[in-house]
Amino acid sequence: MPNRQTQDFDYDAAIKACAAGHRPALETLYRQEGPRLLGVAQRLLRDRAWAEDIVHDAFVKIWNQAGSFDAARGSGRGWLYSITRNLALNALRDTARETDVDDDTAAALDARHAIDAWQDTRDAFDWRASAGQIGPCLEQLEPVRRNCVLHAYVEGLSHSEIAQRLGAPLGTVKAWIKRSLQALKECLA
Amino acid sequence: MSAPQDFQDDRDELAGEYVLGTLSAAQRRDVQARLTHDAALREAVARWEDRLLPLTNLSEPVEPSRSLWPRILRTLDASQAAARPAAPRAAGLWNSLNFWRSLAAGGLAAVLVLGSSLALRPAATPGAPQYVVVLVAPQSQAPGWVVQAQAGQSAVQLVPIAATEVPPDRALEFWTKADGWAGPVSLGLIKPGEPVVIPLDKLPPLEPNQLFELTLEPKTGSPIGKPTGPIQFIGRAVKML
Numbered sequence: 001m002p003n004r005q006t007q008d009f010d011y012d013a014a015i016k017a018c019a020a021g022h023r024p025a026l027e028t029l030y031r032q033e034g035p036r037l038l039g040v041a042q043r044l045l046r047d048r049a050w051a052e053d054i055v056h057d058a059f060v061k062i063w064n065q066a067g068s069f070d071a072a073r074g075s076g077r078g079w080l081y082s083i084t085r086n087l088a089l090n091a092l093r094d095t096a097r098e099t100d101v102d103d104d105t106a107a108a109l110d111a112r113h114a115i116d117a118w119q120d121t122r123d124a125f126d127w128r129a130s131a132g133q134i135g136p137c138l139e140q141l142e143p144v145r146r147n148c149v150l151h152a153y154v155e156g157l158s159h160s161e162i163a164q165r166l167g168a169p170l171g172t173v174k175a176w177i178k179r180s181l182q183a184l185k186e187c188l189a
Numbered sequence: 190m191s192a193p194q195d196f197q198d199d200r201d202e203l204a205g206e207y208v209l210g211t212l213s214a215a216q217r218r219d220v221q222a223r224l225t226h227d228a229a230l231r232e233a234v235a236r237w238e239d240r241l242l243p244l245t246n247l248s249e250p251v252e253p254s255r256s257l258w259p260r261i262l263r264t265l266d267a268s269q270a271a272a273r274p275a276a277p278r279a280a281g282l283w284n285s286l287n288f289w290r291s292l293a294a295g296g297l298a299a300v301l302v303l304g305s306s307l308a309l310r311p312a313a314t315p316g317a318p319q320y321v322v323v324l325v326a327p328q329s330q331a332p333g334w335v336v337q338a339q340a341g342q343s344a345v346q347l348v349p350i351a352a353t354e355v356p357p358d359r360a361l362e363f364w365t366k367a368d369g370w371a372g373p374v375s376l377g378l379i380k381p382g383e384p385v386v387i388p389l390d391k392l393p394p395l396e397p398n399q400l401f402e403l404t405l406e407p408k409t410g411s412p413i414g415k416p417t418g419p420i421q422f423i424g425r426a427v428k429m430l
Contacts, residue, residue, distance in 0.1 A: 020329070021326070021328030021329070023262075023419055030261070043248040056261055060264050082238045085245075093214035127244075127247055131244060132243035134243045153208075177211060184241075185205070188240050
């Protein structure tokens with residue numbers, strides 16, 4: 001399990017030490033964040049071995065690109081997650097065989113479907129305890145829209161996979177996600 | 190709504206969907222290509238990454254298998270070995286401004302050491318080429334050691350020009366490999382900070398571009414006869430005029 005609270009660990013300093021070629025700094029980052037990064041990758045990929053491949057690639061990338069990390073552009077910890085999530089999502093999407101329905105057609109077909117049908121959807125995620133500062137903003141979303149956002153971010157589901165999961169039309173799901181992102185952005189501003 | 194506002198919203202929406210993970214493989218590739226030159230998109234993505242980061246807490250940590258960290262290390266060592274300057278890269282190093290900038294700091298010391306050791310060495314075999322190798326740290330390219338050798342003589346001299354720190358449970362091992370050799374050959378363990386003469390009588394004559402490196406190994410040297418630890422200093426033989 002991760003060995004220290006995130007607020008007690010200086011991610012930026014460890015990344016800078018990696019940039020200077022200090023191998024033990026990379027190991028410190030691995031011990032500190034490896035289990036959480038693997039957890040995120042495994043949830044996205046739903047495959048343990050594949051997730052370990054991604055975390056392997058992520059740490060190689062962290063080492064090789066530590067010099068390009070810019071603390072002014074974001075937190076060091078966030079940078080580790082962005083690298084890992086992007087590798088996992090690229091891998092997930094590259095292997096997907098789905099073809100997207102044409103957006104406009106889908107939207108037109110779905111226009112008749114009212115959002116009310118999904119109003120009573122219950123939470124699919126136990127997000128309240130761990131969502132931190134985004135929590136109150138998630139709270140403001142209707143449960144079904146909140147589920148869309150979390151199915152996408154946490155589980156790596158595509159628009160059409162979410163539509164299937166919820167039994168909702170694709171265009172509706174796309175619109176929900178678009179509006180949910182807008183609402184989260186305004187709430188977090 | 191004005192056009193620039195629309196444009197900004199579109200970009201922000203794209204960044205949001207990218208970070209959320211809902212874009213297709215092709216769309217992701219487009220965004221990643223744009224990120225290399227579109228600073229505004231890069232900023233929008235960074236803001237979304239920051240906004241959504243707390244959601245990573247929703248995934249339970251998973252303890253990695255014991256083999257994962259050694260596997261990461263093996264990949265780093267292998268890629269470092271592959272990045273060892275092969276001929277074209279060596280030219281890149283020698284042409285690199287940073288390399289010469291960093292060398293300038295240690296350059297005076299190198300010249301002094303070279304000058305004194307050249308003066309002390311036994312009379313050169315007339316006509317035999319002289320070789321010199323400046324061993325630099327792979328990341329900082331700070332020079333740490335100078336190797337000098339004369340093709341006619343079956344020994345090289347390894348001279349420290351900067352302090353080398355070696356952890357107490359580790360040792361520095363000296364290696365060489367000419368182009369065309371299957372792998373590096375150990376020239377033995379080296380004490381940090383001490384000049385040493387190393388016989389090369391069991392090896393073929395020195396060649397231009399021959400690789401020399403110092404790696405960090407277990408106390409008694411690499412257990413497998415090949416470098417296993419990180420490269421501390423590396424350089425290639427250059428024929429002196």
